[in-house]
Amino acid sequence: MNEIDVYPRPIQQYGALCFRNTPRGPRVLLITTRETGRWMIPKGWPISGLKPRKVAEREAWEEAGVIGRAKKKPFGEFVYDKLMQNGNGARLVVAVFLLQVRRCRKRFPEMAERESAWLTPSEAARRIEEPDLERLLLKFGRMVERTGRLR
Known part of the structure; x- marks a missing residue:
């Protein structure tokens, strides 16, 4: 997508x-x-x-079957472009909240529609196509290495 194809203002989303x-x-x-x-x-x-x-907590449950508590403030954000159902392009800005998982369920709303994988932060970063999200995953990995904890 080029700049002409994208809505003039970014659209907000929330992620976990x-x-x-x-x-x-x-x-x-x-x-x-x-x-x-x-x-x-x-x-x-x-x-x-x-x-x-x-919203981030709900999306984590619906899309991945995980239950946990998201931090109150975003850890960061990433931007990506999406082709909408109406054929127009949109630039989306996703505020990302850290969510410590307490439970994983086998049955959840979108279980038949998605695959999931638990990875090290660096492995996850290699699978991601959005550079800003890749940077966030690497930032999280560095934070955990530096502090030695996941809180």
């Missing part, structure tokens, strides 16, 4: 960088998108009456 600790170190969750099968984090549109971090 889902993470958990394992005996082999921290892991982050990636899921595939429904349309293209690209690797991504759970994300979605604002929901009336829900705070942004609660």
